[in-house]
Amino acid sequence: AQSVTQLDSHVSVSEGTPVLLRCNYSSSYSPSLFWYVQHPNKGLQLLLKYTSAATLVKGINGFEAEFKKSETSFHLTKPSAHMSDAAEYFCVVSSSGGYNKLIFGAGTRLAVHP
Amino acid sequence: NAGVTQTPKFQVLKTGQSMTLQCAQDMNHNSMYWYRQDPGMGLRLIYYSASEGTTDKGEVPNGYNVSRLNKREFSLRLESAAPSQTSVYFCASSEDLWADGNQPQHFGDGTRLSIL
Secondary structure, eight states: OEEEEEEEEEEEEEEOOEEEEEEEOOOSSOOEEEEEHHHHHHHHEEEEEOSSSOSEOGGGGGGGEEEEEETTTEEEEEOOOOOGOOEEEEEHHHHHHHHEEEEEEEOOEHHHHH | OOOOOOSEEEEEETTTTOEEEEEEEEOOOOOEEEEEOOSSSSSEEEEEEESSTTEOSSSSOEEEEEEOOOSSBBBEEEEEEEEOOHHHEEEESSSSSBBOOOOEEEEEEOOOEEOO
């Protein structure tokens, strides 16, 4: 069975400093992995996805994530945080067997300070 | 480009009342989903519809029913609301359910439901 663990419930950074949001996954199959972002009172927006092509995946708004099979990790990074990045971020794994059922992590709330 | 539209955005109910949450998508997607979001728990799947005319239970279906009215619309009904159903409800859609797990789901802005 698939599962996702987001290692930090809250992350706080200063504007202009790097962002690291950590995610570990468990999967019996080669997983598809996603990062979604949720701004206050909004739905979830896809940031990026990994589907067994390149292990370094670039997404929108300068975010990227690296799939590391040996570490079962899919951490989200951004070189320089912007105030508009403050939001909740979800790491998501797709269930196995070609079935588009998503399993969500508990979320990481990112705060960005001036 | 509307994407996934949910109505209402907010609702307060009393215990025992019934309510239907509406969802419509304009992307010609085959599959639609209902989730609930509770603090510290991410999103949990309530029901999904692989295609028009089919519905199936997700992880937390108790207390809910759904109707896939047509390809565009997928509604969620609470027959007798309970305080434990206070949550934020999200509708989502994707091109297909069976797609090697690499198709993203597109989400509406949510319905914030409080049950007193």
